[in-house]
Amino acid sequence: MSRVLVAMSGGVDSSLAAALLAEAGHEVVGVTMKTFCYSETKAHSNTCCGLDGIADAKRVAAAIGIPHYVFDVEEAFTRDVIDDFVSEYAQGRTPNPCVRCNGNTKFRDLMARGRALGCDLIASGHYARVRHDSGGSAILRGADRAKDQAYFLWGLPADLVPRLLFPLGELTKEQVRAHARLLGLVTADKPESQEICFVPTGDYRDLLRRRLGAHPALEPGAIVRLDGEVVGEHDGYAGFTVGQRKGLGGGSSEPLFVLEIRPETRAVVVGRREELLRDEVVVGELNWLDDPPRPGSRVDVQLRYRAPTAQATVRTVEEGLTLVLDEPRPAVTPGQSAVVFAADRLRGGGRIERAGSAMREAAATK
Amino acid sequence: MEPIYLDYAATTPVRDEVRAAMAPYLTETFGNASSIHRWGRAAGDALQQARARVAAALGAEPSEVRFVRGGTESDNLALLGWRRAVAADGALPTLAVSAVEHHAVLDAATSTVEDGTARVDVIDVSPEGELDTDRLRHSLASGPALASIMWVNNETGMVLPVAGVVELAGEAGAAVHSDAAQAIGKVPVDLRRVSVDLLSATGHKIYGPKGTGLLFVREGTLLAPLLHGGGQERGLRPGTEDVAGAVGLATAIELAVEELQEEAARLTELRKRLQTALLSTIEGIRVHACGAERAPHVLSVGIEGLPDGSALLMALDLEGVAVSGGSACMSGATKASHVMLALYGPDDARATVRYSLGRGSTASDVDRAARATAEVVERMRAA
Numbered sequence: 001m002s003r004v005l006v007a008m009s010g011g012v013d014s015s016l017a018a019a020l021l022a023e024a025g026h027e028v029v030g031v032t033m034k035t036f037c038y039s040e041t042k043a044h045s046n047t048c049c050g051l052d053g054i055a056d057a058k059r060v061a062a063a064i065g066i067p068h069y070v071f072d073v074e075e076a077f078t079r080d081v082i083d084d085f086v087s088e089y090a091q092g093r094t095p096n097p098c099v100r101c102n103g104n105t106k107f108r109d110l111m112a113r114g115r116a117l118g119c120d121l122i123a124s125g126h127y128a129r130v131r132h133d134s135g136g137s138a139i140l141r142g143a144d145r146a147k148d149q150a151y152f153l154w155g156l157p158a159d160l161v162p163r164l165l166f167p168l169g170e171l172t173k174e175q176v177r178a179h180a181r182l183l184g185l186v187t188a189d190k191p192e193s194q195e196i197c198f199v200p201t202g203d204y205r206d207l208l209r210r211r212l213g214a215h216p217a218l219e220p221g222a223i224v225r226l227d228g229e230v231v232g233e234h235d236g237y238a239g240f241t242v243g244q245r246k247g248l249g250g251g252s253s254e255p256l257f258v259l260e261i262r263p264e265t266r267a268v269v270v271g272r273r274e275e276l277l278r279d280e281v282v283v284g285e286l287n288w289l290d291d292p293p294r295p296g297s298r299v300d301v302q303l304r305y306r307a308p309t310a311q312a313t314v315r316t317v318e319e320g321l322t323l324v325l326d327e328p329r330p331a332v333t334p335g336q337s338a339v340v341f342a343a344d345r346l347r348g349g350g351r352i353e354r355a356g357s358a359m360r361e362a363a364a365t366k
Numbered sequence: 367m368e369p370i371y372l373d374y375a376a377t378t379p380v381r382d383e384v385r386a387a388m389a390p391y392l393t394e395t396f397g398n399a400s401s402i403h404r405w406g407r408a409a410g411d412a413l414q415q416a417r418a419r420v421a422a423a424l425g426a427e428p429s430e431v432r433f434v435r436g437g438t439e440s441d442n443l444a445l446l447g448w449r450r451a452v453a454a455d456g457a458l459p460t461l462a463v464s465a466v467e468h469h470a471v472l473d474a475a476t477s478t479v480e481d482g483t484a485r486v487d488v489i490d491v492s493p494e495g496e497l498d499t500d501r502l503r504h505s506l507a508s509g510p511a512l513a514s515i516m517w518v519n520n521e522t523g524m525v526l527p528v529a530g531v532v533e534l535a536g537e538a539g540a541a542v543h544s545d546a547a548q549a550i551g552k553v554p555v556d557l558r559r560v561s562v563d564l565l566s567a568t569g570h571k572i573y574g575p576k577g578t579g580l581l582f583v584r585e586g587t588l589l590a591p592l593l594h595g596g597g598q599e600r601g602l603r604p605g606t607e608d609v610a611g612a613v614g615l616a617t618a619i620e621l622a623v624e625e626l627q628e629e630a631a632r633l634t635e636l637r638k639r640l641q642t643a644l645l646s647t648i649e650g651i652r653v654h655a656c657g658a659e660r661a662p663h664v665l666s667v668g669i670e671g672l673p674d675g676s677a678l679l680m681a682l683d684l685e686g687v688a689v690s691g692g693s694a695c696m697s698g699a700t701k702a703s704h705v706m707l708a709l710y711g712p713d714d715a716r717a718t719v720r721y722s723l724g725r726g727s728t729a730s731d732v733d734r735a736a737r738a739t740a741e742v743v744e745r746m747r748a749a
Contacts, residue, residue, distance in 0.1 A: 003684075029684065069680045115749035116677040117684055118742075 003027040004165060005119035007110055008061065008068070010053030013125030013168060015060040015187040016180045020167040021123055022064050029119060030061040030068040033106060035077040036198045059186050073109050080104040082198055086211045089204070092261035093335030094241040096305075097196055103155015103287065111160050121165050128153060128346075129169030130161065137162040139289060139346040144172040151305050154339045154349030158289050208238050221266030226259065226275060234268050237261045243276060243331025257330075277328035278355035281312075283321040283338040288348035292317055293340065299323070300341040303332050303352070309341060321350055328357065369686035370731045374571075374724030375520055375548060375664055376690055380614070381573035381725070387617040388575065391610035399607045400596065409609045416609075416616035423616075423623040424550075424565075425558040426582050432599045433612045436579040437547045437568030441470035443581050443592055443602065444543040444564040445514060446477070449484050451588035452510040460511040460540075462487045462502055464526060465708035466519045468545055472704070475514070489515075493709045495524045495658030503534055511540035512564075517549035521705040521720055523664025524655035525553060529560045541587060547571050551622025552630060552661040563587040567619070569611070573725065574618030578611040633662035633723045636732050640665055640721060643736035648743050652716065654709065663723045668706070668716030671747050675717035678746065682719070685738040690720045 004021050008014045008030045022028045032054045054070060061068030081101045088095035110122045127142035128150040139161060142148040156164075168176055180188035195202050209218060217238035222230045234240065244258045257276050260269040281303070286292070293299050293314045300309045301323055312323040323338065332355035339349035391412060397405030399413045414428070421428040434440045445461060452459045461475045465488050478484035487505035490498040497515065506513060515531045518524070528544050535542045543564035549555050551572045557565065564587060569578035583589055583602070595604035644651055650670030672678055675691050682689055691703065706718055721735060 029680075067680075067683060069676075069683075072676065112749070113674065113677045113680075116674065116746045117681045118745060 002120040003029060003118055004121040004123050005029050005031060005110055005114040005117060006123040007106065007125075008032050008057040009125070009193075010056035010060075010187065010190075011125070011193060012180050012185070012187045012190050013127070013176060015057070015125070015185045016176050016183075017123055017125035017167040018060065018066060019064045019180070019183050019185060021165070022066055024167075026121075028064075028066040029117060030057060030066050031071050031110070031113070032057045032068070033077075033109065034070050034072045034074060035101070035105075036074055036082065056187050056190070063185065064183075071109060071113060073105055076109065077101065077105050077198075082207075082211075085196075085198075085204075086208055088335045089208055089238040090212060090215060090217045090263075091335075092217070092237055092263040094333045095335045096337055097198075099152050099155055099337050102152055107156050107160055111157065111163070114163075121163050122160065123165040123167060125168055126150075126153065126166050127168055127171075127173075128166050130164045130166050132162065136290075137164070139164070139166075140169070140344045141341070141346070142166075142168070143170045147173050150341075150346045151302055151337065151339050154289070154337060154346060155287050156289065158287075161289055205236070205239055216263065216266055219266060221268065223268050223270055226269060226271050231256075231270065237263065237266055237268050240268050242333040273330065276330040278330075278332040278357050279325040279328040280356035281323045281325065281332055281338055282353045282356070283323065283350035284353045286321055286348065286350040290347055293347070299347070300343065301325075302337075302339045302341065303329060304336060320353070367686055367734075369688060370735055371688050371726065372721045372723065372731065372735055373688050373690050374727070375523075375720065375722030377570045377576065378573045378724055379726075380575055381618070381621070383621060384574055384614045384617045388610040388614040391613055395609070399609055400598065409607070413607050413609050413612050416612040419616040419620050420580060423619045424582065425556040427585065429600075430582055430584055432581045432583055432602050433607065433615070434579045434581055434599070434603050435605075435608070435611075436577050437468075437545070437566055437571075438470040440566035440568065440579045440581040441468065441514075441543075441545055442474045443589070444566055445471060445474040445512065446592055447589040447602070448512050448541060448543070448564065448587075449478055450590035450592070453483060457509040458483075458485055460485045460487060460505055460509060462489055462505040462511060462513045462540075464489050464491050464497060464515050466491050466521070466524070466526075466705045467514060467516050468520060468547070469704075471514050471516070471543075471545055489513075491524075491526070491708060493655055493657060495526060495655060497527060497531065499530070499534060502531070503538065506535055506538040506540040511535075511538065512543060513540055514543040514545070517544045517546040517555065517565075518552060518661040518664075519655070519705065520548045520664075521703060521718075522655040522658075522666045522709070523548075523660040523662075523722075525549075525659040525661060528562060532561055548661060548664070550619060551626055552633075552663055554626065555623075557582060557584075564589070569615040569618050572618045572622040575611055575614045578608065578615040580615065629725070630662045633727070636723050636727055636729065637662055637665050637721075639729060640723075640732040640736055641667075643733060644739060647736060647740040654706075654718070664720060665722075666718060666720045668710070668714070668718050669743055670716055672717035672743065673715065675719075678717045678719060678742065681742040681746065682735075682738060685742060687735045687738045689735070690722070691718050 004026045006018045018030050058068050081097050085095045085097045114122050126149045127147040129140040131138050141150045218236040223232035223234050224230050240258050256270040259271045297314050301312050302309050311326040315322040334352050336352050337349050338352050340347045395408045397409040399410040417431050418428045420431045461484050463475045475486045479486050489502050513535050515526050517528050532542050541563040544562045545566045547568045550567050563584045565582035567580050570576040591602050593604050598604050652668045654666040
């Protein structure tokens with residue numbers, strides 16, 4: 001059997017992934033990534049990657065009899081994930097740090113150090129499947145559709161896919177917990193991590209304040225309608241994301257949503273739900289796990305984690321990916337991912353640069 | 367294949383003689399050494415015998431040996447206790463420490479800068495083991511001063527010129543502390559010949575129990591306690607005495623000193639064998655502190671073309687070879703060592719491996735370790 005490097009966060013999923021690989025007879029090497037300076041933050045016990053996470057991962061590794069190491073990736077993580085997170089919010093966009101970490105930091109580091117450690121295979125506790133056959137290797141959605149995490153993996157280096165293993169891909173969360181309990185893993189009943197690992201308090205604006213200092217993104221600005229009518233004031237556009245429902249007291253009886261953030265004027269534009277719909281998506285920073293789609297071809301695209309897949313036609317690829325959605329979708333948000341699938345197979349993706357509306361433009365020219 | 371332990375400078379197993387000597391003091395002779403009754407007297411007697419044995423092995427008086435709870439505590443007590451004792455004079459005292467000291471010394475010194483209770487000078491050391499004596503002389507010249515220069519550097523095995531420091535400090539009227547944790551049993555440490563004022567040692571580097579240590583305090587040296595409580599250890603280290611630990615430490619030191627000549631010769635041969643094997647099979651490898659006098663048990667090498675030193679240690683572990691980079695650190699993650707920075711500068715991108723030999727080490731161990739290193743380095747360079 002081959003030597004497998006498994007990323008262990010100290011949570012139940014990666015704990016069981018490691019245990020299953022060991023059960024299957026692989027020579028398993030557990031690693032936990034140390035991603036940021038823990039002394040900077042106080043309350044960190046509920047996030048997956050804190051020092052407690054390292055301690056839990058070590059306990060699990062010892063219990064299943066595998067070596068465990070800590071990879072210090074703090075420098076790369078700060079540069080590629082935290083700095084990017086802050087800069088995206090400063091530009092009025094909504095970043096996806098977990099996607100960024102998987103694509104830029106975590107799996108690239110696992111691949112490089114895995115080679116150094118003589119590990120042929122790289123594994124993690126993601127709810128996704130990977131298929132290796134004569135046609136090559138591909139990442140597929142996890143069998144548990146409620147937990148499926150293929151969305152987070154579009155940024156992985158394509159040459160890593162043939163060496164990937166996702167031991168939990170066929171399992172549901174319930175099955176994972178049950179099996180972890182059966183094996184007596186100390187992490188079996190550990191609660192899910194909900195927060196971003198480097199924002200353990202859940203208040204990302206606090207992080208922005210510390211990193212940005214005085215910045216327009218954190219200063220008051222106007223809340224406006226599309227026609228320019230000012231309907232209120234906000235305390236910094238970095239606190240908003242497109243699609244967020246903005247309950248405005250007084251003036252308006254209808255529910256309003258954030259349509260757009262305009263950093264140049266610090267305005268947060270709000271409107272009715274139907275004004276939120278977009279059917280054209282421009283995507284940058286592309287990464288393909290197989291051949292890029294051709295212009296004119298049909299693809300499935302997922303625009304938010306847990307959002308249903310949308311059908312789309314590829315308009316352009318070379319000069320930047322532009323997708324035209326069959327049906328307009330709400331809350332297509334700059335900074336979030338556009339993840340391209342062919343049915344269950346993950347093909348790649350990119351970051352949403354902007355979203356347009358053919359319908360709205362048509363209406364405007366009428 | 368059995369894994370190979372080549373990390374004796376990190377810690378050692380307790381040897382049988384030590385465990386046997388300690389055993390009675392964990393059970394039947396369990397008394398509090400300060401108690402009046404027979405249980406207390408038996409424990410107190412064992413403690414004083416242990417003290418006398420340590421003193422004899424190091425060339426000290428029994429009254430100059432204080433038992434403490436480890437090397438780190440001993441270093442802290444030496445630096446901070448001296449600083450406390452001289453602070454009463456009013457003049458800001460100076461701590462002159464070498465750049466390659468253990469963190470127990472460096473960080474204790476730094477803490478005095480942070481709270482404004484002392485001035486700290488860090489004295490450069492060359493890869494040949496030479497101290498910047500001009501700087502040291504200058505540093506010790508004004509006001510009360512303590513030089514803290516380790517006897518043997520833990521990361522490289524380099525022997526530092528402690529006798530020279532004593533001479534130089536004597537001219538300036540300054541005191542000298544030396545951390546001898548890696549020196550006892552490896553090189554001669556005779557306090558009658560090298561008259562440092564304070565000396566730290568620990569049990570677990572010489573097949574004694576962890577959590578045991580001593581501070582030698584030469585008669586007349588200024589020192590104040592850091593902890594307060596009972597008056598144990600002449601008031602310098604209050605707390606109920608660890609009699610079993612003291613007996614274990616004394617036995618370990620006695621044996622280490624007794625066996626020094628023979629064991630040092632054996633380890634020197636093994637170290638040469640390992641060094642030859644590594645140099646002949648790996649390109650771009652350097653022996654650290656090569657031009658310095660080195661203790662027999664440590665071989666530290668720097669290997670070019672490997673951006674990630676910690677991965678090298680992990681890869682060696684997976685091949686069954688247990689070694690270190692520099693000092694071990696809390697979370698297990700590794701960073702560039704302050705010793706390598708001090709000796710070779712910040713632009714020296716090499717992966718460091720420290721092999722350290724001990725009683726269990728054999729020729730076949732070092733041969734296998736050298737082979738495994740060559741294989742892993744080749745693989746990592748190809749990756």
